[in-house]
Amino acid sequence: MRISVIGCGYLGAVHASAMAKLGHDVVGIDTDAEKVAKLGSGVAPFFEPGLPELLAESLATGRLRFSTDIGDAADAQVHFVAVGTPQLPYSDGADLRFVRGAFDALAAVAAPGSLIVGKSTVPVGTAAELEERMRRAGSDALLAWNPEFLREGFAVADTLTPDRLVYGVADERATDLLDEVYAQILDAGTPRIVTDFATAELVKTAANAFLATKISFINAMAEIAEATGADVTTLADAIGHDARIGRRFLNAGIGFGGGCLPKDIRAFTARAEELGRAESVAFLRQVDAINLRRRERAVDLAVEMLDGSVFERRIAVLGLTFKPQSDDTRDSPALDVAARLHGLGARVLATDPEGIENARLRHPQLEYVATASEALADAELVVLVTEWPEYRELEPDLVAGLMASARVIDARNVLDPAAWRAAGFAYRGLGRS
Ligand SMILES: NC(=O)C1=CN([C@@H]2O[C@H](COP(=O)(O)OP(=O)(O)OC[C@H]3O[C@@H](n4cnc5c(N)ncnc54)[C@H](O)[C@@H]3O)[C@@H](O)[C@H]2O)C=CC1
Numbered sequence: 001m002r003i004s005v006i007g008c009g010y011l012g013a014v015h016a017s018a019m020a021k022l023g024h025d026v027v028g029i030d031t032d033a034e035k036v037a038k039l040g041s042g043v044a045p046f047f048e049p050g051l052p053e054l055l056a057e058s059l060a061t062g063r064l065r066f067s068t069d070i071g072d073a074a075d076a077q078v079h080f081v082a083v084g085t086p087q088l089p090y091s092d093g094a095d096l097r098f099v100r101g102a103f104d105a106l107a108a109v110a111a112p113g114s115l116i117v118g119k120s121t122v123p124v125g126t127a128a129e130l131e132e133r134m135r136r137a138g139s140d141a142l143l144a145w146n147p148e149f150l151r152e153g154f155a156v157a158d159t160l161t162p163d164r165l166v167y168g169v170a171d172e173r174a175t176d177l178l179d180e181v182y183a184q185i186l187d188a189g190t191p192r193i194v195t196d197f198a199t200a201e202l203v204k205t206a207a208n209a210f211l212a213t214k215i216s217f218i219n220a221m222a223e224i225a226e227a228t229g230a231d232v233t234t235l236a237d238a239i240g241h242d243a244r245i246g247r248r249f250l251n252a253g254i255g256f257g258g259g260c261l262p263k264d265i266r267a268f269t270a271r272a273e274e275l276g277r278a279e280s281v282a283f284l285r286q287v288d289a290i291n292l293r294r295r296e297r298a299v300d301l302a303v304e305m306l307d308g309s310v311f312e313r314r315i316a317v318l319g320l321t322f323k324p325q326s327d328d329t330r331d332s333p334a335l336d337v338a339a340r341l342h343g344l345g346a347r348v349l350a351t352d353p354e355g356i357e358n359a360r361l362r363h364p365q366l367e368y369v370a371t372a373s374e375a376l377a378d379a380e381l382v383v384l385v386t387e388w389p390e391y392r393e394l395e396p397d398l399v400a401g402l403m404a405s406a407r408v409i410d411a412r413n414v415l416d417p418a419a420w421r422a423a424g425f426a427y428r429g430l431g432r433s
């Protein structure tokens with residue numbers, strides 16, 4: 001099939017490359033000329049394991065190209081919209097101007113009977129609004145909402161072998177076209193849920209709200225553990241054995257960040273308020289508040305471990321991205337902790353395997369070094385904030401040898417406290433003693 005993907009960021013670049021791998025002829029469109037040039041020459045504009053290989057393979061077959069010109073989408077049978085929906089600058093709501101812009105542009109070029117598929121995460125009710133907007137613009141293209149559940153770091157596998165596909169449709173022709181797009185994935189037995197626009201939009205919002213709630217639940221338990229001497233990791237292991245609860249997404253630490261969970265729960269709250277249902281999701285305000293408190297807790301621990309002040313103390317910060325296997329520093333708890341420590345006058349030396357470039361754009365005031373060894377040299381405290389494998393596997397004896405004094409905050413609870421204490425470290429985790 002001929003497919004266009006509008007917006008080639010973290011989601012769209014992977015989606016476009018994956019659709020070409022599934023045998024479709026794909027054009028990826030983005031307004032960012034630099035991104036388009038990179039993608040077209042086979043260079044992934046961000047770090048995502050497996051994307052460079054997938055991109056190279058898809059470009060080599062001639063089935064994938066990139067453009068800044070929306071006109072190049074004109075002959076596609078299916079258009080995917082994967083543009084950003086960030087948080088509005090001065091409120092919790094989602095900024096829908098990129099989605100509206102993409103739909104307006106497509107309404108002018110999409111062929112009659114072609115299908116426009118929203119993949120961006122939007123507040124429930126957006127698809128209906130966009131359909132109305134398209135009709136007013138004189139377009140008779142079909143509309144579907146097909147939310148995306150991929151995780152950064154696993155984006156390629158999550159796209160090619162998703163847990164499920166969700167179609168929000170108002171017309172059977174849309175279902176048929178999506179079935180054609182995803183034929184290979186469906187043949188592999190992937191469950192597919194066909195529903196209306198509102199349910200499809202809400203499935204996505206609800207999934208992210210649930211994941212965020214699960215993380216804040218365990219972080220709330222970490223707060224109680226801190227007040228009682230209990231160990232939140234053992235607690236998570238123990239409750240996680242109950243299959244109804246499950247151990248995944250019960251890792252306590254400095255909480256969730258990234259370009260999605262934080263803004264999505266806030267947008268959900270804002271939308272529920274518009275719908276007169278604020279109380280239904282009022283708990284999400286707590287989820288957000290618990291999450292943000294954990295960053296503060298990590299900073300407070302640093303102050304405590306350095307006997308009351310971090311001012312002019314040398315602190316190594318390991319990790320800047322919102323999670324490992326990504327270069328994404330959007331709303332990163334790790335970068336936030338580094339910036340807060342710097343704000344308190346600490347001499348922060350921060351490092352990350354992939355995130356330094358993006359971190360520098362957000363916080364140019366921080367001192368970045370290329371390696372953990374450079375960050376650790378003469379430090380009085382090391383704070384592990386993103387659990388990259390290379391930091392989890394650090395040898396405490398070697399680390400102690402580099403530092404001025406052996407203190408560690410394991411803000412992701414991934415180190416072995418006994419091993420670090422045996423090497424002479426004052427060790428503190430979050431929610432574990
Ligand atoms: N990043 C992720 O892992 C996932 C993201 N999502 C959702 O997907 C959407 C996109 O997210 P990301 O890829 O992370 O955002 P992003 O910010 O990395 O990418 C958005 C891209 O859209 C482009 N763009 C904006 N307006 C455009 C227009 N009119 N025409 C063409 N291109 C345009 C921008 O230049 C940018 O490259 C959001 O709604 C997000 O919530 C959903 C699941 C996973």
Ligand SMILES: O=C(O)[C@H]1O[C@H](OP(=O)(O)OP(=O)(O)OC[C@H]2O[C@@H](n3ccc(=O)[nH]c3=O)[C@H](O)[C@@H]2O)[C@H](O)[C@@H](O)[C@@H]1O
Pocket residue numbers: 121148149150151152153208211215248249250251252253254255256257258259260261322323
């Ligand atoms: O809508 C989205 O964009 C995506 O948001 C998340 O994916 P992602 O943001 O890539 O990252 P996650 O793996 O969900 O992690 C999010 C944050 O939660 C934190 N986290 C995760 C798990 C956990 O147990 N504890 C915890 O603190 C991570 O460190 C990270 O900061 C969802 O997992 C995806 O299903 C969804 O498609």
